[in-house]
Amino acid sequence: MAKLFAAKPGEVVTAADASGSYIAQLTKVEIPETPPPNLITDLGRELTREMGGDLTAEYTQALRRRYPVEIRREAVDRLF
Numbered sequence: 622m623a624k625l626f627a628a629k630p631g632e633v634v635t636a637a638d639a640s641g642s643y644i645a646q647l648t649k650v651e652i653p654e655t656p657p658p659n660l661i662t663d664l665g666r667e668l669t670r671e672m673g674g675d676l677t678a679e680y681t682q683a684l685r686r687r688y689p690v691e692i693r694r695e696a697v698d699r700l701f
Contacts (some may be wrong), residue, residue: 624634628647636643 624636625645625647628634630649631645633644635645664689
């Protein structure tokens with residue numbers, strides 16, 4: 622993959638691994654448009670929220686592995 626990203630349009634690159642050989646020719650390079658600043662800000666907020674949720678879930682799982690918990694549903698249902 623690194624060879625392809627280093628190639629210039631029209632160049633052919635080759636690679637091989639345990640599953641076979643590969644040949645690719647770069648036909649053109651497309652530069653994406655720069656998104657508006659408000660979209661970048663919104664994406665940053667969303668990623669921050671999602672990472673917080675992921676970290677909380679990972680922390681909870683680590684705690685449950687270290688301190689096994691048994692939830693007695695019938696007792697919880699009696700309280701609520």
